[in-house]
Amino acid sequence: MLILQYCTACARPQHYPRALCTSCGATEFTWLEASGGGVVDSYTVVHRAPSADFETPYVIARVRxxxxxxxxxRLVSADKAAEWACDERVRLTWSGGLAVFEKEQ
Incomplete structure (x- = not known):
C-alpha cells in the first residue's frame, strides 16, 4: 500500500510528503491510499552496477x-528480457521494502 498526502484545501495529492502543499501552500493534509496504477514517463536501462550488490541490467523509470x-x-519483470516503453501502463508492487512497478496485466 502506497500512501499519498492530500491537501484538504485544494484536494491535490503530493508525494513525497511536505509541510506545505506544492499547489496552493496550505498546511492541512489528509492521507489516502494510492490506486497503485501509473504510466511510464521515461526510463533507462542500467548496465553498470553502482556496487556489487546490484544485479544488472535493471531499469530506472519515472512513473506518473x-x-x-x-x-x-525501478521497473521489474520476471522476464529479464522484458521490453519497456514510454506511456506503458504499470502497477505498484514491492521489492525489499521499496515501491517498484511491473507491467499491468
Missing part, C-alpha cells in the same frame, strides 16, 4: 501515478 504525483522508481 494515476493520482498525479511522479515517482522515480
Amino acid at each position: 501515478l494515476d493520482e498525479g504525483p511522479i515517482l522515480l522508481t
